[in-house]
Amino acid sequence: ILNVEQSPQSLHVQEGDSTNFTCSFPSSNFYALHWYRWETAKSPEALFVMTLNGDEKKKGRISATLNTKEGYSYLYIKGSQPEDSATYLCASRSNDYKLSFGAGTTVTVRA
Amino acid sequence: DSGVTQTPKHLITATGQRVTLRCSPRSGDLSVYWYQQSLDQGLQFLIQYYNGEERAKGNILERFSAQQFPDLHSELNLSSLELGDSALYFCASSPPRTGDTEAFFGQGTRLTVV
Numbered sequence: 001i002l003n004v005e006q007s008p009q010s011l012h013v014q015e016g017d018s019t020n021f022t023c024s025f026p027s028s029n030f031y032a033l034h035w036y037r038w039e040t041a042k043s044p045e046a047l048f049v050m051t052l053n054g055d056e057k058k059k060g061r062i063s064a065t066l067n068t069k070e071g072y073s074y075l076y077i078k079g080s081q082p083e084d085s086a087t088y089l090c091a092s093r094s095n096d097y098k099l100s101f102g103a104g105t106t107v108t109v110r111a
Numbered sequence: 112d113s114g115v116t117q118t119p120k121h122l123i124t125a126t127g128q129r130v131t132l133r134c135s136p137r138s139g140d141l142s143v144y145w146y147q148q149s150l151d152q153g154l155q156f157l158i159q160y161y162n163g164e165e166r167a168k169g170n171i172l173e174r175f176s177a178q179q180f181p182d183l184h185s186e187l188n189l190s191s192l193e194l195g196d197s198a199l200y201f202c203a204s205s206p207p208r209t210g211d212t213e214a215f216f217g218q219g220t221r222l223t224v225v
Contacts, residue, residue, distance in 0.1 A: 032211035043113060043201065044154075046213030089154065093211055097167040099144060103153030 004092050006102035013080045014110055020076040021105040023090030027071035034091040035064050035075055038104065044089055047075075080109045114138065117202050117217035125225055129190040132220045136183055136204030142166070143185040144205075144214060145177055149198040160185055162207075192224045 005024045013019045025033065032051045036044040048057040053068040061078045077084050087104040094100070114137035124130055136143050145157040156169035160179035171177075174192075179185040189196060199221050203214035 034211075034213060036213075043115075043216035043218050044203075045113070045216070049211050049213050051211055091154075091214075097159060097161075098156055098169060099159070099214060100156050100169070101146070101154035 004090060004100050004102040006088075006090055006105050008105060009103065010106040010108070012108045012110060013077075015080060015082060017080055018076065018078045019080060019107065020074050021088065021107075023073045023075070023092075023102055025071050025073070025090070025092035025100075025102075026094070027068060029094045029096065030068050030071070030092065031095050032093040033066055033068075033073050034093065034099070035073070036089040036091065036101075038087040038089055040086075047088075075105075077107070080107075082109050082111055085109045113215040113217065115140075115202060115204050115215050115217035117200075117220050119220060120218065121221050121223075123223045123225060124192060126192055126194060128192050128224075129188065130192065130222065132187040132189070132200055132202075132222070134185045134187070134202030134204075134217060136185070136202075137206070137215055139206055140204035140215070141183065141207040142205045142214075143179055143183070144203040145171075145185070145187050146201040146203065147198045148201065148219075149195075152198075154201065157187070189222070194224050197222055197224045 035047040038044040050066040055066040087106045091101040116135040141162045146154045157171040159167040203216045
């Protein structure tokens with residue numbers, strides 16, 4: 001049973017369009033929220049690590065926000081490109097050091 | 112290349128057998144995590160070690176065990192293998208800095224139990 005939930009499970013977006021998706025996690029015992037990008041046949045690579053409520057981080061066209069009080073984070077992709085196609089994983093680290101992953105949101109960008 | 116090395120890359124074995132998966136973390140990283148990814152499942156946390164000691168435990172079966180050695184490499188032992196144990200097993204490591212830090216993943220070991 002995953003206590004880190006991601007939605008939607010998958011989405012298709014037209015090249016040039018922007019999109020966003022959600023990660024929800026237990027707000028109790030929270031320490032940090034991670035986002036990873038996982039391309040087919042590769043291993044996950046970190047995008048962001050956020051710890052503070054209201055944190056916003058940005059890397060190029062990808063950004064993320066964090067709400068620790070209500071237990072959710074959004075990942076945004078602005079002006080999607082085919083190379084953004086991947087599975088995006090979020091992971092919640094709790095105070096007992098566990099790093100638990102969600103099932104991911106698979107993004108397919110159509111040219 | 113993340114700097115985390117997992118061996119072997121692929122493993123095919125029969126039910127009832129025992130296998131050992133090996134992970135070498137990035138130089139300087141003290142934490143090692145093991146994850147299992149089965150078909151249609153996300154990454155399931157198995158266990159974490161920090162500097163040789165078990166730090167956190169997830170839904171790891173009793174048939175599975177792990178350890179981290181003084182040189183910080185880690186091994187995941189899977190015994191009495193069942194068909195359902197077929198999965199991609201990832202190892203990740205993270206550095207000992209204060210504050211939270213990202214995990215760096217190896218390429219995974221694909222285990223097929225036949």
